[in-house]
Amino acid sequence: MATIYDVAKQAGVSPKTVSRVINRDAPVGLKTRAAVEAAIRELDYRPSRAARTMRSSRSGLVGLITGAISRGDGSAGPSGLPDLFIVQAIQREVAEAGMTLMIADTGGEADRAAELMATFAQHRVEGLIYVADHHQRIEELDPRGTPLVLANCFDAIGTPAILPDDRAGQRALVERVISAGHRRIAYLTLPEGMIATELRSRGYREALEAAGISFDPALVTEGFADHGEGPKPFIAPALDRLLALEDRPTVICCGNDELALRLYGELRDRGIRVPQEISVAGYDDYRVISETLYPPLTTADLNYRGIGEAAARRLLSLIAGASVPAEVELIGGPVCWRQSVTEH
Amino acid sequence: MATIYDVAKQAGVSPKTVSRVINRDAPVGLKTRAAVEAAIRELDYRPSRAARTMRSSRSGLVGLITGAISRGDGSAGPSGLPDLFIVQAIQREVAEAGMTLMIADTGGEADRAAELMATFAQHRVEGLIYVADHHQRIEELDPRGTPLVLANCFDAIGTPAILPDDRAGQRALVERVISAGHRRIAYLTLPEGMIATELRSRGYREALEAAGISFDPALVTEGFADHGEGPKPFIAPALDRLLALEDRPTVICCGNDELALRLYGELRDRGIRVPQEISVAGYDDYRVISETLYPPLTTADLNYRGIGEAAARRLLSLIAGASVPAEVELIGGPVCWRQSVTEH
DNA sequence: CCCTGCTATGACACCGATGTCATGACACCG
């Protein structure tokens, strides 16, 4: 690879002048500039970031740590793959800011994060983002002075964090369902103990309250159950209970789209048509599912993309030295109304 | 960030001795080593990769270019999101080799690849991988001396490429279906013109031939059709044709799992039970779909993960200076037999 | 005509590692 010295010699100028042409940080004579630019093209010269980094201690790198990447063995957690959308959005924002993204994953072992941060430190990344695979609280990380932003998770020491607004999302979805004329609204939740479960349940109850519908505990039940290898949708008993109710629900809201997909199958198995006999709603707007299902699924957009964008932007402003206004930012998404819920 | 000089001063030795302790490339006295290690811990010292790169011109970086990342707007192509598994697998292999992965995406514009490669060149990546979102032929890239491996695509000039073995995969699946007792096997293909469509159709025909079943063109029809914004599963007419046949198929093989998901819905809509009245098979083993669908979907594992691993390993051996045996490598996966196809 | 002020350019040191070579301190051997 050609160096700045090669270019300088070829153009008959000093290396410093070549540097000036590249960085436009000082005036350069017209003819000189042309000669240098010609030499650069001829030699296919690319300035070495390594050398530049040494002098300026600005590497142009952002490090991203995630557990999202390594679940390639298919052992997807409750919220599945779509958190990769967060990574995608971050990539785009970072690239737009002229920086390059380095990624690494913990392989599922949370304590490997420290090791990965050491690697990033060697590369002198200017900022770090940690992306979790679902809304959760994490053990605090020690970025040793490098700006750090958390996406889809938070910690106990108030590190800047971007989180999905599960409460508002579920509330908006249920309110919309109510305005479509439903009154008996069942809710098949994600596993208990998850933060998303807690927040979405609250949103569900708030929506009922706001509409003056009394909360009926018989309509709320967990849609997942452990059986062997991790939580998988296992909803048959819960579903049977709901269907056996005197005052049967007219719609079933699911903790996520995967659960809704499974529910479609279980309902078909019982000869119950969606949405004519019962309506179904999901959560996440995992499009491969929500748009491909037949009928297409009404769901709440979790807006992973918005989370990624917000995280990247927050980090970039931290790198730029901005003061941070709010520590935690909630990102919402619209309700995606499709044909799986009847109107009126 | 502390430098090697800080450590040297703290430990009362020369920088070179610190270097020796870090790299273990020359003997160091026991007491000296201990002093240096203590100083390193105390100062939380991390050697600068940038400085190391300058000296050795080995950056420890691998660049990955993809269009896979940027489809975050949900406009998933026919093969959807799962090509991200390739990225995941590459990440893992690269990390295992002690290198760090940089990623960038073209944002859908293929000609941006050159620009991204220039950025990577500035960082002096030691190798490049290009990942396509579906099996395709691409315009040739000019890596200017840096080793390059293509994943899920190939070019006209014989750049090392790792490809899914669509033909063998479809053949194995259909053979397995035949051995389960099926004779009338319909095939709902991906859009015509795609390489995967061509190869999988060939596999389908080979399997029939091998079993002595004559090929019936009435059983093969395209499952996608353009209607407005891009190809989406739109299978109602094709399905009606298949169901109206005198000698109705007992199983429908789909071009991918998404199509199978859609087919479940369409069949339910017609009151036809899977698999009791008709069996369904997919392709890809997109687990969120294949395992969550009810009944779980029989499908062929496209093995994106294997493609990623092979691509990474190929690149690493190119970086190590190995000679390349075969230019193109086909990666297959097993048939995933689940309950959506009846046995006997 | 000389001085001032500006523009364009170059010389040189430095960022933080590591390869090369030199050297001091011993131990061992005849």
Added chain:
DNA sequence: CGGTGTCATGACATCGGTGTCATAGCAGGG
């Protein structure tokens, strides 16, 4: 006891850029 070899360590140059400062050239004003 002197020569030789080994071990541990340090001095110094170097990788490829950029910040600092110096300087040559030239125009304009008094």
